[in-house]
Amino acid sequence: MANDAITWADLLEIYRNSVWLDDQIANLTIVSGGIARTLKLVETSDRAYHEADIALQDDKAQLTVGSVVEVRIGSPHRSLGLLVKDWDALLASSVSRMREPPAFFIRSDKTHNATLPPTDTLIRYRSTMKLVKLLSESALFADQQQAKLVYFADARIEVPVKFTAKDLRSIDSAQVDRLEKALEGEVHAEQRLSILADAVVELVSGQSAAGRFHYLMQNVDELIRRVNDGYRLFASSFSYSKIRSELEKTQSEYVARIHKTFSDIQGQLLGLPVASVVVATQMKAPTACGPELLANVAVVCGACFFAALLITSCINQWMTLNAISSELKGQRTRLNTEFSEIKDLFTGSFDALDGRVLWHRWVMASIVGLSVVGAGFTVWAYVVLTNADAWSCLVNHGATS
Template identity: 40%
Template structure:
């Protein structure tokens, strides 16, 4: 026994109903399921109100196979939608945005999920498909006011208003081809722009309330305009043009990458010079004197040089990172805009990335050599000048400077 009537219960009743005037209809009790549903409706007043069904003479003596007279009105909106014909169905703005999940149309017994789609229902679903394309190409969809808004210099509205005659004349095949054309991801934005311009040009001269009907009847022309416009767009895109752009970009990136070395070339060449200077200028100085201070100055200069070299190399490393990121963006743009030929140019960008890796390796070697040279210079410094001599020299300098400092302070 049915406890609470749902849409599937009503749908079974509607499919076995002969519709009459003023909502008076004859329901064929085709099975026990329908008999039990009607019994719940007849027994429970609340269910009668929810479903909009009244059985004036009750179900006494009515068995499976009999007909029963009933007044069938509209059920509550939360259950589903029951309308007399397609014109009544198409007066609702919501049905242009998406197909209702639960509806039944008395005129040709069309309903949701009907496997035996009627001609009107097939046309309606084709119109929905067309409208989804239009929404993608439009500036905005104003669902509250039931219109699709296009804009190209001036605003052009496409009201969501159609009659049953409109869905009967739908060119389902052309709508399918238009869908297939726009499903391809290549140049999809350009195709939608071409579609938008074609729709605006086609419907602008037409009266506002007649635009959708005219658009539905003109799908084949829309398809021709989109294909023609796209061919014009493609003709402006050539393989040689892309190849030249990639070659120019590659040359530019090579120059930028090469510049990361030329900018520090002077410092790189200074590495062997600095090593020779340190090796030749360090002098043995067992006693505190000018030679010790000269050695300290040479060693300090070597370390300052190495620190500055490391800072320059780190700066060039960051520059290579920025160039690598820019190359990555170029690769993504090429794959997005020209995916069909992007693989033919991928090797150029791969070579650039390899070049960047080699430059990073070179910078790492330079930093290593610089630090190693400074460490060797420090070892050489302590070899020619024992640490005790340096400490004694510094101590004597402090002792000699102390009386002079105190004398200067006492004069104030």
């Protein structure tokens, strides 16, 4: 304490050790030399007396540590802090309903701004002040003196910030923290607050003016839901054009890749009739070893070799289609998860790509089937036309050579 100046800490020590007998008279237990010095100061200094508004009821009282004296305790200067009877008295002030006073003391439960650990009521009050702050940021105008939030939709909507100590039981501190988290971040900060403002207007429009703020206190969870849903819709709309552009680009790339699986073997397909039917017509019917038999062996071996190559190519392209299908599935899952609100706009594109993959798989399976049938037909034709033992002829021919 410097000179004759009174501090809030000095007053707080007196308030905490006082037992009020009525609105102003209290029994004060002098638990420290600091309290004794403060009482002496208010008795000797007009400035200290007017700032503290504290006076001894007995001028001859002994100001010693451990003694109990009767004092009159009035309201201190507002620049020091607030001394109120109970929570309702604190909340009677419009300013105290808009922001927490920097210094206050409540006589009924001896709660003050530095109470540790904070009481349940103090926690709920601070959560309510946090809610008021968030709503004030979203409002078109926040009147601190009249404790009123003003919104504008189709018409002017006012939300008087009115609540009592009993109403503090309605606030859920965890939900207020969730709402604060839903609004935090610099990205799209204005849009988030605008979404909150729309949610507030929608919720309070059907409520009487006096009960609007209390209704919001009871429905913070609904505010959170509307803010989150509204922001997801905004983010989806914001990203729609970008997603569409990227999807159209990737769609054309997928179409080209899927088409390539067929075009890569298209040239080989032209040889399929030759390898199956046409070559069979070139076979002779030799009865002994000779050029006709060797020609038949060469034809059937070439046809089988071609069919094997074509089947291998088809299997390779089938694996490529599997990879493309897996990528498409991943893209669809990401779209459904991150942009569920607009996923239906792109479902047709993914379905078309899946259909194209399915079609090419059917074509590949058909080609493999035709190759097997063609090779089988060629072998069958060889068996029917060739009566000589080709292996013996080839061995003997090699030995003779």
